[in-house]
Amino acid sequence: MRKSLKLFRAIGRRAVFNNRIIVILLFVVGAFGLAASPGAAQILAEGQRFSPVEADRLMVVSEEAQATLAGLAVMREGGNAVDAAVATAFTLAVTLPRAGNIGGGGFMVIHLAQTGEAVAIDYRERATDAAERDMFLDEDGEASPEKSRFSGLAVGVPGTVAGLALAHERYGSGKFSLAELIAPALALARDGFTVTPELAETLGNERVRERLMADPEARHMFYRDGAPPAVGTRLTLPHLANTLEAIAENGPAGFYRGPVAEAIVATVNARGGRMDLADLADYEAVVREPVRGTFEGYEIVSMPPPSSGGVHLVQMLNILEGAPFAEYGLNSADMVHLMAEAARRAYADRAVYLGDPDFVDVPVAALTDKAYAGTLRSEIDMAAATPSTEVRADQAKLPYESDQTTHFSVIDAAGNAVSNTYTLNFSFGVGFAAEGAGVLLNNELDDFSAKPGVPNAYGLVGGEANAVAPRKRPLSSMTPTIVLRDGKPYLVTGTPGGSRIITTTLQVILNATVHERDIMTATAAPRMHHQWLPDYIRIEEGFSPDTIRLLKEKGHDVRIQNAMGATQSIMVGPDGTRYGASDPRRPDGLAAGD
Numbered sequence: 281m282r283k284s285l286k287l288f289r290a291i292g293r294r295a296v297f298n299n300r301i302i303v304i305l306l307f308v309v310g311a312f313g314l315a316a317s318p319g320a321a322q323i324l325a326e327g328q329r330f331s332p333v334e335a336d337r338l339m340v341v342s343e344e345a346q347a348t349l350a351g352l353a354v355m356r357e358g359g360n361a362v363d364a365a366v367a368t369a370f371t372l373a374v375t376l377p378r379a380g381n382i383g384g385g386g387f388m389v390i391h392l393a394q395t396g397e398a399v400a401i402d403y404r405e406r407a408t409d410a411a412e413r414d415m416f417l418d419e420d421g422e423a424s425p426e427k428s429r430f431s432g433l434a435v436g437v438p439g440t441v442a443g444l445a446l447a448h449e450r451y452g453s454g455k456f457s458l459a460e461l462i463a464p465a466l467a468l469a470r471d472g473f474t475v476t477p478e479l480a481e482t483l484g485n486e487r488v489r490e491r492l493m494a495d496p497e498a499r500h501m502f503y504r505d506g507a508p509p510a511v512g513t514r515l516t517l518p519h520l521a522n523t524l525e526a527i528a529e530n531g532p533a534g535f536y537r538g539p540v541a542e543a544i545v546a547t548v549n550a551r552g553g554r555m556d557l558a559d560l561a562d563y564e565a566v567v568r569e570p571v572r573g574t575f576e577g578y579e580i581v582s583m584p585p586p587s588s589g590g591v592h593l594v595q596m597l598n599i600l601e602g603a604p605f606a607e608y609g610l611n612s613a614d615m616v617h618l619m620a621e622a623a624r625r626a627y628a629d630r631a632v633y634l635g636d637p638d639f640v641d642v643p644v645a646a647l648t649d650k651a652y653a654g655t656l657r658s659e660i661d662m663a664a665a666t667p668s669t670e671v672r673a674d675q676a677k678l679p680y681e682s683d684q685t686t687h688f689s690v691i692d693a694a695g696n697a698v699s700n701t702y703t704l705n706f707s708f709g710v711g712f713a714a715e716g717a718g719v720l721l722n723n724e725l726d727d728f729s730a731k732p733g734v735p736n737a738y739g740l741v742g743g744e745a746n747a748v749a750p751r752k753r754p755l756s757s758m759t760p761t762i763v764l765r766d767g768k769p770y771l772v773t774g775t776p777g778g779s780r781i782i783t784t785t786l787q788v789i790l791n792a793t794v795h796e797r798d799i800m801t802a803t804a805a806p807r808m809h810h811q812w813l814p815d816y817i818r819i820e821e822g823f824s825p826d827t828i829r830l831l832k833e834k835g836h837d838v839r840i841q842n843a844m845g846a847t848q849s850i851m852v853g854p855d856g857t858r859y860g861a862s863d864p865r866r867p868d869g870l871a872a873g874d
């Protein structure tokens with residue numbers, strides 16, 4: 281606790297926002313309940329809305345202010361970017377409960393400044409030992425969304441605690457114990473934190489409320505007499521605090537063994553799942569080789585399978601390389617058409633080839649090969665859309681993916697960088713929490729192809745490579761990415777957004793490289809998405825009517841839908857200045873540096 285107080289005092293010194301120095305004691309007092317400041321996070325975030333935040337040495341960008349500040353405080357106390365990432369991730373599990381988590385899983389890509397190496401930590405959830413290929417089918421042999429999304433069968437063995445512990449042990453500075461990095465999260469869970477407008481709105485959402493109220497533990501966590509917490513009040517999460525304390529005292533064993541593990545297993549099985557204590561005790565995070573590519577003089581370092589993100593990001597960049605970007609311009613009809621045609625082809629490959637590399641041979645080298653991209657590029661007609669039915673004869677279908685993931689980016693003074701995306705899958709995961717332990721559980725196993733060929737919750741169709749199997753990891757779209765220029769981080773980025781994650785990350789990279797936009801403009805620019813099936817271009821508000829008309833003339837079905845993604849990005853200028861941008865699409869995010 282002493283360390284956590286020290287960390288939060290450090291937060292109070294100052295943070296640089298938008299070239300202005302703002303004393304942020306509001307957060308310190310909010311964290312310890314000395315005074316509540318309604319909407320403080322939002323007010324500060326508004327100040328950085330449309331310009332990047334600048335700093336000389338350190339930068340953290342996340343979807344929630346307290347989590348950003350916890351990471352920044354760790355680096356100010358001498359920790360490196362990995363230490364900061366661990367503190368930010370644990371804090372998000374408290375303050376951003378819809379997606380931050382210890383009951384889910386994710387991916388971390390790390391650039392190590394000293395050696396120039398990069399590593400990818402895979403802490404994706406995995407299926408239990410008792411999982412079966414057809415466990416998400418009903419009596420008629422049809423895919424049952426109820427089973428794959430809302431039952432105990434949907435819950436994968438959580439990977440977050442193992443992943444963060446591994447990152448800390450192997451790549452941390454060695455100056456902080458795991459307990460010290462958990463301390464800010466623990467203090468917030470134990471002593472309470474100020475409810476932001478976004479959190480109040482999320483918990484007040486009728487569908488969320490109905491799901492969470494149906495579970496005694498989730499109800500205990502978030503609702504008093506059935507009502508969501510009001511903006512500006514303090515929310516305490518005592519059961520989660522006890523669990524965080526167990527991890528602080530015993531390391532990952534505090535989660536994967538003993539009372540917390542028993543609570544997870546009992547809750548999952550009471551809901552029809554098939555998890556046992558050995559599933560938890562045996563869980564291991566894996567260090568993998570990142571996927572690499574090059575694009576217009578930049579080097580791309582991203583997440584390999586079981587994420588599809590890095591492979592298809594590199595594949596799309598390969599297809600796009602050499603295009604007349606200056607002539608087309610950002611978000612012109614030709615640029616959107618070209619991106620859609622590249623995405624159509626990449627997502628078609630995703631449906632067939634991608635799965636857990638420990639179970640299937642994923643042809644990563646072939647899919648990221650420049651010559652293969654050249655073949656795909658040669659098939660693109662700039663005047664006319666290619667119907668998706670013509671892209672692949674062997675059509676698999678794509679499953680649905682929820683957009684309630686969260687990303688954060690960190691860079692330290694030495695140039696170590698962390699790009700981390702993790703998730704519970706749906707908002708608040710499966711909608712129930714381990715009884716007595718305050719751990720919201722994921723429904724990540726819906727990312728498997730329940731029945732190869734049938735769409736998942738994101739409309740994504742998957743193939744045999746992503747069929748359910750015991751101990752297998754479901755395919756993901758999460759795309760934590762680091763772009764290097766001359767061997768040093770130029771861009772650290774990633775986003776939530778389900779199937780839209782890969783195209784959103786693609787557009788931020790294009791906007792910040794060949795379209796030469798600053799990182800906030802690159803972030804705010806309206807986004808498009810195509811995923812092969814269903815065959816239409818999804819766009820956000822903000823595209824001109826002329827662009828939409830020209831796309832329709834090329835034969836595209838164009839549909840304006842909700843905002844996509846919530847990127848949390850850092851760009852590094854030629855003089856080393858760090859520019860942070862938290863996506864204005866979500867109100868509680870914060871970029872802060874020093």
Ligand code: GLY
Pocket residue numbers: 681682685703704705724727755756757758778779
């Ligand atoms: N659950 C979303 C993803 O992993 O892509």
